[in-house]
Amino acid sequence: xxxxxxxxxxxxxxxxxxxxxxxxxxxxxxxxxxxxxxxxxxxxxxxxxxxxxxxxxxxxxxxxxxxxxxxxxxxxxxxxxxxxxxxxxxxxxxxxxxxxxxxxxxxxxxxxxxxxxxxxxxxxxxxxxxxxxxxxxxxxxxxxxxxxxxxxxxxxxxxxxxxxxxxxxxxxxxxxxxxxxxxxxxxxxxxxxxxxxxxxxxxxxxxxxxxxxxxxxxxxxxxxxxxxxxxxxxxxxxxxxxxxxxxxxxxxxxxxxxxxxxxxxxxxxxxxxxxxxxxxxxxxxxxxxxxxxxxxxxxxxxxxxxxxxxxxxxxxxxxxxxxxxxxxxxxxxxxxxxxxxxxxxxxxxxxxxxxxxxxxxxxxxxxxxxxxxxxxxxxxxxxxxxxxxxxxxxxxxxxxxxxxxxxxxxxxxxxxxxxxxxxxxxxxxxxxxxxxxxxxxxxxxxxxxxxxxxxxxxxxxxxxxxxxxxxxxxxxxxxxxxxxxxxxxxxxxxxxxxxxxxxxxxxxxxxxx
Numbered sequence: 001x002x003x004x005x006x007x008x009x010x011x012x013x014x015x016x017x018x019x020x021x022x023x024x025x026x027x028x029x030x031x032x033x034x035x036x037x038x039x040x041x042x043x044x045x046x047x048x049x050x051x052x053x054x055x056x057x058x059x060x061x062x063x064x065x066x067x068x069x070x071x072x073x074x075x076x077x078x079x080x081x082x083x084x085x086x087x088x089x090x091x092x093x094x095x096x097x098x099x100x101x102x103x104x105x106x107x108x109x110x111x112x113x114x115x116x117x118x119x120x121x122x123x124x125x126x127x128x129x130x131x132x133x134x135x136x137x138x139x140x141x142x143x144x145x146x147x148x149x150x151x152x153x154x155x156x157x158x159x160x161x162x163x164x165x166x167x168x169x170x171x172x173x174x175x176x177x178x179x180x181x182x183x184x185x186x187x188x189x190x191x192x193x194x195x196x197x198x199x200x201x202x203x204x205x206x207x208x209x210x211x212x213x214x215x216x217x218x219x220x221x222x223x224x225x226x227x228x229x230x231x232x233x234x235x236x237x238x239x240x241x242x243x244x245x246x247x248x249x250x251x252x253x254x255x256x257x258x259x260x261x262x263x264x265x266x267x268x269x270x271x272x273x274x275x276x277x278x279x280x281x282x283x284x285x286x287x288x289x290x291x292x293x294x295x296x297x298x299x300x301x302x303x304x305x306x307x308x309x310x311x312x313x314x315x316x317x318x319x320x321x322x323x324x325x326x327x328x329x330x331x332x333x334x335x336x337x338x339x340x341x342x343x344x345x346x347x348x349x350x351x352x353x354x355x356x357x358x359x360x361x362x363x364x365x366x367x368x369x370x371x372x373x374x375x376x377x378x379x380x381x382x383x384x385x386x387x388x389x390x391x392x393x394x395x396x397x398x399x400x401x402x403x404x405x406x407x408x409x410x411x412x413x414x415x416x417x418x419x420x421x422x423x424x425x426x427x428x429x430x431x432x433x434x435x436x437x438x439x440x441x442x443x444x445x446x447x448x449x450x451x452x453x454x455x456x457x458x459x460x461x462x463x464x465x466x467x468x469x470x471x472x473x474x475x476x477x478x479x480x481x482x483x484x485x486x487x488x489x490x491x492x493x494x495x496x497x498x499x500x501x502x503x504x505x506x507x508x509x510x511x512x513x
Contacts, residue, residue, distance in 0.1 A: 015111035017073035033070035053082030099136020100482025126170035127178030134182025140483035189490035196488030200275030219309030226252035238359035245333025250325035267374035271381035272298025272324030279353030296475035297380035386449030402465035
């Protein structure tokens with residue numbers, strides 16, 4: 001929980017009072033007490049603390065048993081911001097990182113209530129400061145303990161129950177607005193992590209559908225679920241083919257956010273592969289348990305729609321589609337050499353059943369574009385191991401047929417602390433998918449695996465401005481940060497919301513140069 005408080009920091013008698021400190025700055029902001037400024041001066045003079053990014057220093061004003069008259073808190077934590085980054089995205093990230101440090105340290109001392117005094121800033125607005133700090137606090141406070149026995153591990157760190165923000169002299173109204181926006185984004189990221197952390201026997205296509213129905217009941221979103229029988233009538237051979245070896249039926253989950261029919265429509269498509277064994281082309285046993293994470297693209301789209309339904313951005317319609325199934329090797333499973341027919345009639349020769357994500361995404365893309373006629377389409381998927389070879393766990397791969405859309409995504413990713421790297425695409429790569437017996441085959445060999453996977457998807461978007469995000473390297477094992485836990489990162493939900501805030505129609509003729 002997070003809320004804005006009018007309580008003066010010097011009157012706060014709770015578990016932890018926090019001030020943020022710039023490197024090379026010798027005084028605290030927010031009308032801090034003389035006691036705290038004396039402490040800051042002394043620890044800097046002795047070289048114990050300098051305000052470097054993510055550096056922290058504890059101070060106990062009541063160590064003698066009596067509270068100082070100008071500081072009643074049980075503990076004070078000073079957290080470094082580093083040297084002020086002059087870029088907006090850099091400054092936002094500094095604040096998120098500081099928020100993550102605060103959450104971590106508060107958890108270590110089992111703090112129930114933490115008061116954070118927001119810093120004054122010359123780069124960001126009050127709302128932006130509050131938004132980034134809220135994201136860092138709530139994302140850094142995340143824990144997944146659904147399957148832990150209650151009462152166990154009592155000596156371990158415990159999430160903070162309540163964060164309080166003090167405006168530090170900033171506009172309280174702007175701080176409240178930014179705090180609420182940050183909360184919505186952080187809750188989306190945490191919900192996406194929850195989905196990914198659930199095992200494959202608990203998070204199935206039915207859970208995707210149930211969650212979509214639940215958020216639709218609480219917001220302006222409309223929910224539609226396409227079931228297996230309808231998929232057969234529609235000719236969705238990609239989703240049905242991947243599902244052939246499964247005991248659990250597939251679903252195509254659709255959420256609609258409508259503002260005005262004259263506003264542009266943006267479509268989001270997320271891969272919801274709830275467990276990927278590889279099918280007949282089975283994966284190695286080592287590490288296969290991580291394949292419960294193969295639905296992280298679907299989780300990003302679902303939770304982005306959750307945030308959009310709550311925040312309700314103006315001037316844009318948003319459609320979210322999550323094709324969802326698992327990929328198992330049952331008796332009826334798809335086999336290498338089989339040929340399937342996608343929605344719209346395009347045929348594909350199956351070379352490797354472990355290249356299944358592109359099959360379910362292709363049906364969703366083709367169906368969604370025909371049904372909703374979006375101005376732009378973004379799909380997200382943990383699609384290829386090749387992207388990890390190329391980019392590691394630090395950036396998601398971006399491939400697009402539209403320069404303007406690609407640039408907007410790059411900027412949204414930087415703002416969100418979820419950086420992207422654009423890769424090329426072109427006919428020379430598409431040739432690798434040529435098949436002698438079908439319109440295309442589902443793999444193009446080892447070379448340029450991330451790009452050829454995107455080429456497969458491009459076959460189903462036509463001339464629609466489109467971008468593909470391969471998040472296989474960042475959906476889990478993402479760059480270590482104070483507000484990103486080990487395991488699922490919840491990546492891309494915040495990037496999508498930042499992309500859609502204030503969306504303006506794309507300029508015509510902005511195809512890839």
